[in-house]
Amino acid sequence: MKIQTVCDNRIFGRAYRKGKKRAGRYIVVYVIKGRGKCCRLGITVTKERGSAVVRNRIKRIIRAAWRDVAVRCTLTEGCDVIVVARDAAADAKSTEIAPELEDMLVVLGAAEKKTEPEPNETAEDAEDKTALTTTIPAPTASLSVEND
DSSP, rough: OOOOOOOOOOHHHHHHHEEEEEOOOEEEEEEOOOSSSSEEEEEEOOGGGGGGHHHHHHHHHHHHHHHHHHHEEETTTTTTEEEEEEEGGOOOOOHHHHHHHHHHHHHTSEEEOOOOOOOOHHHHHHHHHHHHHHHOOOOOOOOOOOOO
């Protein structure tokens, strides 16, 4: 799946001025209504975060988190999402950033969590999983010692 990106500086500026904002430990997210039919992603990592290698690593991690969120959530059509990296993002993994990004997008109205089961999972499989997780009491056996 190719990620649609925001490349126009005017859209970044408009998102900073008029967009809805949410800050977290690793990232700050701005959401603004766009003109397209798909949800687009823009990433900002300033030079304060480190060298070009570090900045590109942060961008790769944020894109990976975006892909995870796109699978788990239904993204709202026609919105632009701008993600600004914070200092802690340099040492984070995409698995740490993805839940934070997902929660922020849901709160800002750019995504909705999917409630349907996994694509390969049927209702019977879901019931089997819950049956396996219930605790079953262990059988008690009494041992007797016989003297000869």
